[in-house]
Amino acid sequence: DGGITQSPKYLFRKEGQNVTLSCEQNLNHDAMYWYRQDPGQGLRLIYYSQIVNDFQKGDIAEGYSVSREKKESFPLTVTSAQKNPTAFYLCASSMGTELNEQFFGPGTRLTVL
């Protein structure tokens, strides 16, 4: 079955640690995205990538980093510079058409202890 997988489902981090969230897709989509979701704030774009080895900052990129070495994979690193990292993180991919339908993974809930 085609789809997007994210791991882990739950992640706990101590303050000052970097953590990496995994996102893999087998939909053969060119574009991939990372969103952060907080209560009352909807989905906010962190980073997005249209092709391999290229990515752009979204609206809230500070404290995050990404890489796109393979078409299928778009890992997100939450660094210690991110002041309030506790949130629900969603990865998505799309074919990049005009409608740009986003196909989402199941999400990773990150909690900073």
Added chain:
Amino acid sequence: QKEVEQDPGPLSVPEGAIVSLNCTYSNSAFQYFMWYRQYSRKGPELLMYTYSSGNKEDGRFTAQVDKSSKYISLFIRDSQPSDSATYLCAHPAGGYQKVTFGTGTKLQVIP
């Protein structure tokens, strides 16, 4: 002003009621509008989309765009407990590679 604004709710209705979910948008150049549904602790999924203005119907769901008032609506007829979810309006922006989402309205349909 946010590009897309949405009442966060929560909205609680009895089973069988007609539900109206609404968004407003600021940019009159927007051509496409979408509604995503997100169940608790899951990723959103596309429910419906519509172009420009007018209505689009899919089963119990109707999406409506009023360009004169910059208003987007999603109507759910004969609501079911399985419709309980958060509904997010959205539109493509920034050269079709970015999508802007509303904050979402949480709906609960009570049996």
